[in-house]
Amino acid sequence: MSNGSTLPRRALGRQLRKLRERAGLTQSAASRVAEISPQSYGRIEDGRVTKVMDLGLNALANVYNASDSERRLLLDLAQEIRASSPSGSGWWRAYDDAIAKGFDHYLALEEAANWVTSWQTAVVPGLLQTREYRRALTWATVPDSSPDETERILDVVMRRQDLLQRDDFRFEALLTEAVLGYGVGGSAVMEGQIKHLIERSEDSSVEIRIVPSEQDIPYGLNAGSFVLFSFPPLPTSKLQEPPVAYMEGLSGGLYMERASEVDKYSQEAQRIRHVALSASASRDLMLQVAKEQ
Structure with missing residues (x-):
């Protein structure tokens, strides 16, 4: 795995928390058993990067x-953590200067997922953006960035799109028709972006479906844009990692892992699919919009 052990770490943390609470012990008591600091034990249960020793796990067990x-x-989970990424890093570590604080967690989830659903009401999702489209967005959202800094940000976006070449990866883009209508970067940039969407829609790993503007039932609009990550079973333990939902805001991203929260977004995504055009009808609509640019 190239995700810096994100999934097995989170799975180990959840399992330890479940066992500890069943045993009626505090984190402080557990840390004494494992012979580590309470802070280190807390990081383990939170799924954060912390050295995990078999001796301590056996004592806790x-x-x-x-x-x-x-x-x-x-x-098994501890072994997965050690084997998954000895360096504890992903490709994005080389772009630390170009990644917003906290976004490395998003990239780790994206890299580990085998199915990503992105519902967008205003902009094309990053995995489908052209460089020119993203440049226009970056100039608007980070106006003080230098040309070199802007290009570094664009490099990250383009590097993320390598995921679409993976045989085990599927990307589902659910978009409002308004996404096609916004003049990001001007008509030439939008024409290129829409043509790129049409080309990508022919990939076996990508499905793009548009919710037409005349749709009477406004599914998804109240929820706002969101992303759902689904994951394959972990290779050694075969543990099925539960999905994660993500919402982005001006002040940062919000990750949701509780089943009750994620279920709400999964159900909303299903409702959006019911009112979205089919993939072929969405392609026809994009061809029509491209001609009008």
Whole structure:
């Protein structure tokens, strides 16, 4: 895995929290058992980067009265963490200067996912943007960036799109028709962007569906734009990592992992699919809009 162990770390944290709470112990008590600081133990349960030793996990399994299968799962997840990314980094570490604070977590989720659904009401999602379209957006959102800084930001966006070449990756873009109508960068840039969407829609890994403006039922509009990440089972433990929902705002992104929260976005995505045009009808609409540019 190239995701810097994001998924197995989160899975290990959830499993330890479940066992600890079942045993009725505090994090401070658990940290003493594992012979690490309370802060370090807290980071483990939060799924953050912290050294995880089998000796400490076995000690915790003992005091938690874990079953053999529960102990094996803890050790398997720890092994996944060690094997997944020895350097603890992803390709985006080379672009730290061009990535907004906290966005590295988004990139790790995107890289680890095998299915991403993006519902966008105003802009083309990053995985489908042309360089010129993204440049216009960047000039508007980061007006003080130098030309070199802007190009670095664009390099990150283009590098992310390598995901679309992966055999095990599927990207579903659900867009309002308004996304095609905004004049980002001018008519020439929009014409190029829409033609790019049409080309990408022919890829087996990409599905683009448009919700027409005349749609009577405004599914998705109240929810705002969001992204859903779904993941394959972890290779060793076979644990199925639950999906994650993401919403972006001016002050930063919001990640939702609770099943009750994610289910709301999954259900909203399903409602949006019901009112969206088919992939072929969406392609016809994009061809029509491109001719009008």
